[in-house]
Amino acid sequence: MKYEKIMQDLKAGIYHPVYLLHGAESFFIDSVTGYIENNALIEGERSFNQEILYGKETDFKTVVDNARQFPMMAERRVVIVREAQAMRTLKSLQSYIEKPSPQTVLVLAHKNKPLDKRTKFGKSVSKSAVILDSKKLYDNQVPAWISTYLRSQKLNIDPQASQLLTEYLGQDLSKIVNEIDKIKINLKVGEKITAKLVQDVVGISREYNVFELNKALSIWDYPKIMRIIYYFEENPKANPLVMVISNLFGYFTKVAITQQNIKASDAELAKKTGVNPFFVKDYRVAARTFSTTQIKQAFLSLHRADRHSKGLGMKSATPLGIMQQLIFEIQSV
Structure with a gap:
């Protein structure tokens, strides 16, 4: 049932x-x-x-x-x-x-x-x-689940806010609900949950977060990518490396799907990638920014970074060094 x-x-x-x-x-x-x-x-x-x-x-x-x-x-x-x-x-x-x-x-x-x-x-x-x-939701199912959960409580959330919660908290529904409960305390009657409200209450930097990292990658804004990575290094509790790597796996998976289905309509792409139609345009941009070879390299590099983050194969690596190496490998292909 x-x-x-x-x-x-x-x-x-x-x-x-x-x-x-x-x-x-x-x-x-x-x-x-x-x-x-x-x-x-x-x-x-x-x-x-x-x-x-x-x-x-x-x-x-x-x-x-x-x-x-x-x-x-x-x-x-x-x-x-x-x-x-x-x-x-x-x-x-x-x-x-x-x-x-x-x-x-x-x-x-x-x-x-x-x-x-x-x-x-x-x-x-x-x-x-x-x-x-009771099965774990896939990453691409979480934003829709957040919206449905909030509707059951007669609350609304904009797509950017649900995506930001997903990017920041991943698939952990208990954590997501805990943060939503905090947001509800600060919510005025009839007010929609916005990305700004999520950032203010949850404590996510407006400029330096995984959501902004994805956007910077989409247009290959190298200076901003590096600023975000340095911010992550200085704030490891808010941006643990394992979470960042997991997010990037999901991001490049969606970019790869978009690139393979670039002629599909926005509605079809939204369904295939599991993202809100509002964000499809961002993935179309990313699909043009990265070559197929770069996307393949991204997955190889992410796998390596994941191992290094767990102390396998590169015991002395720092989170900053791992992320710098990851970006360098994607860029150099």
Whole structure:
């Protein structure tokens, strides 16, 4: 079942006996788990009817014993198993999941990796429980997700702002939502979230950030590229090298797609690259700035820079030296 459908049902008061929330994206798992924890019972019912267990510290017998108890002066019991992927006897819950207590809501929060649904246990859970496949979003899906998330809260964001949040925070939805919560505090009634507001609240330099680096690369503004790189060196906490390299992988991937589909319409290119149509013109410019050979070199150099940033093959390299070498290699082809 999709995350949106699960949340819609929960907000309508529809609860199921067993939920398996599994996958690499913790935000959706935490969101569903948190909603059930805070809303399935009223505050006065939780002391006697809600149990929070942890996979490393519990076993199937403890989970089943709690799930089989009758609610005390409440409509239901709630049993939540956090970090269920660490529960050694997880598969032993199969018989309970196949015939669960109708008066209990059991939540298995299986984070960081998906459960193998091809196994006997996986097949059984798939038939008997509500399943949330919590997958990481691709980079090009994040701006649209931000816009959808904000619309659900009756807020609007302009394309530059959602792109800036994505470029700065990557795929970490929990971090993105935390920053959005900060922005909301500073938002006036009816005000749209703009790039300027994001920069002011999140603490992103207006002139020196990954978004501006991409724009400088698109027209090969070498002096500005170097100014931004030096700024990153002086502000490593705000601009960690790993994040910058990851961003550049995404950037050159979009440039390569644009170059291969240069005759496509803006709408088609937006769909292929996963960017807002507003930014398509920037990638068209970049596709003309870089030759095919330079783009290939960029990927090779980025792979090397990624290794060097992790201390592989060039232990004494500094972030500034790695970025300077990267730019030099792209330019020199």
